[in-house]
Amino acid sequence: MATAKPIYQLATPTQVYDNIRTVEAQLRSCIIDSLPERYIWPGEVVENLKPANHETVAKEKEDVVQNLAIPVVDLAGIDSASEEVRARIAREMGKACEEWGFFQVINTAVPAAVMEQVNDSAREFFALPVEEMEKASEPPGKPLMGYGGRLSFLSSKVPWVEYLGEFHIPEPGVEALAKKVWEDGNPKFCKAITDYCNSAEQLGLLILELLAESLNLPKDTYSQHFQRTSGYQGSWRFNYYTRCPRASETVGQGPHSDPVALTILRQDQVPGLQVRKGNTWITAEPLSGAFVVNVGDFLQAWSNDRFKSVEHRAFVNEKRERLSMIYFMSPPPVLNIEAPSKLVPENQQSVYRTFTYAEYLGIMFQNRVTGDFSKKALDYMRRETATE
Numbered sequence: 001m002a003t004a005k006p007i008y009q010l011a012t013p014t015q016v017y018d019n020i021r022t023v024e025a026q027l028r029s030c031i032i033d034s035l036p037e038r039y040i041w042p043g044e045v046v047e048n049l050k051p052a053n054h055e056t057v058a059k060e061k062e063d064v065v066q067n068l069a070i071p072v073v074d075l076a077g078i079d080s081a082s083e084e085v086r087a088r089i090a091r092e093m094g095k096a097c098e099e100w101g102f103f104q105v106i107n108t109a110v111p112a113a114v115m116e117q118v119n120d121s122a123r124e125f126f127a128l129p130v131e132e133m134e135k136a137s138e139p140p141g142k143p144l145m146g147y148g149g150r151l152s153f154l155s156s157k158v159p160w161v162e163y164l165g166e167f168h169i170p171e172p173g174v175e176a177l178a179k180k181v182w183e184d185g186n187p188k189f190c191k192a193i194t195d196y197c198n199s200a201e202q203l204g205l206l207i208l209e210l211l212a213e214s215l216n217l218p219k220d221t222y223s224q225h226f227q228r229t230s231g232y233q234g235s236w237r238f239n240y241y242t243r244c245p246r247a248s249e250t251v252g253q254g255p256h257s258d259p260v261a262l263t264i265l266r267q268d269q270v271p272g273l274q275v276r277k278g279n280t281w282i283t284a285e286p287l288s289g290a291f292v293v294n295v296g297d298f299l300q301a302w303s304n305d306r307f308k309s310v311e312h313r314a315f316v317n318e319k320r321e322r323l324s325m326i327y328f329m330s331p332p333p334v335l336n337i338e339a340p341s342k343l344v345p346e347n348q349q350s351v352y353r354t355f356t357y358a359e360y361l362g363i364m365f366q367n368r369v370t371g372d373f374s375k376k377a378l379d380y381m382r383r384e385t386a387t388e
């Protein structure tokens with residue numbers, strides 16, 4: 001049955017930062033002449049921030065990276081009765097998740113009109129004056145929900161991004177949020193977001209089935225935990241990266257892996273998302289109509305490390321703002337995550353001990369409090385014997 005409440009309690013009160021729009025305006029009108037220190041990321045993070053596979057690439061690196069691109073999985077034909085087509089698609093998807101942790105998926109069943117409406121709605125919100133947007137802010141302690149400048153949730157520095165987000169499953173949904181901003185609750189906005197979440201959820205369930213099939217597991221191995229009645233947590237978030245007058249000093253998102261099972265992202269035509277491949281960062285090239293999908297930490301554990309939850313980051317730029325719209329799927333907080341025995345070689349233990357999302361979040365927040373981001377939460381779940 002549905003669990004009572006989403007878990008988002010921070011261990012300590014969180015600082016609320018200034019609004020990025022204000023900082024941007026101050027920089028442009030020379031009231032301040034540099035980015036506030038909290039937005040300035042260390043050299044090793046901002047280094048090579050421009051896409052390695054873009055025009056700024058150093059010539060000698062070009063040969064190495066030019067053929068590297070996040071795999072594209074085409075869902076065309078998935079609804080045909082052909083088991084062969086489905087099995088091929090599942091194999092491609094599984095391979096992408098093993099080798100990259102990321103893929104772009106095209107020809108999904110998500111209607112273009114749904115994506116157009118949600119895109120318009122997101123932009124309608126971010127075009128509001130700051131005071132209006134701030135009506136959707138949540139108090140500290142509920143990170144990444146409502147409207148905000150990103151709190152330093154996954155990092156000790158503040159990224160150059162604004163967000164708007166809320167839980168889709170379980171409720172409250174978007175209505176309560178919209179009522180804070182618009183007197184009439186903006187029914188069109190609510191419908192756009194609800195339709196988007198419902199479509200993204202369906203896509204996510206199909207992907208989870210295909211990924212299980214790719215591992216020769218029963219197709220509902222993962223998807224059964226992401227039903228409306230299972231208490232899974234589904235949330236939507238829009239990331240809006242305004243133009244940044246000092247784009248080379250900061251990031252839109254610092255390097256992180258996602259603390260979820262599955263992430264489904266629609267980006268606009270402005271590049272920004274980069275995925276780690278070995279020692280290189282590869283840009284997820286904007287592909288019209290595609291969703292960028294990635295494995296989160298839970299799916300990595302749940303697949304006994306077959307699928308990889310890979311580090312990614314986002315850069316910002318001086319000339320163009322950028323919008324990404326995301327649907328995150330997280331397991332029920334109290335569900336025991338353990339790799340199916342079929343994935344664990346005989347006479348061996350699973351790579352991770354059994355743990356719950358709630359336990360994982362506790363560790364993640366603890367890291368935040370101590371400011372130690374050197375080890376990700378998932379690594380604390382690794383069995384001693386499995387670490388080198």
Ligand SMILES: O=C(O)CCC(=O)C(=O)O
Nearest residue numbers: 239253258272273314324
């Ligand atoms: O906006 C993007 O392209 C990346 C966003 C992201 O990685 C996140 O919000 O977790």
Ligand SMILES: [Fe+2]
Nearest residue numbers: 256257258312
């Ligand atoms: Fe992410």
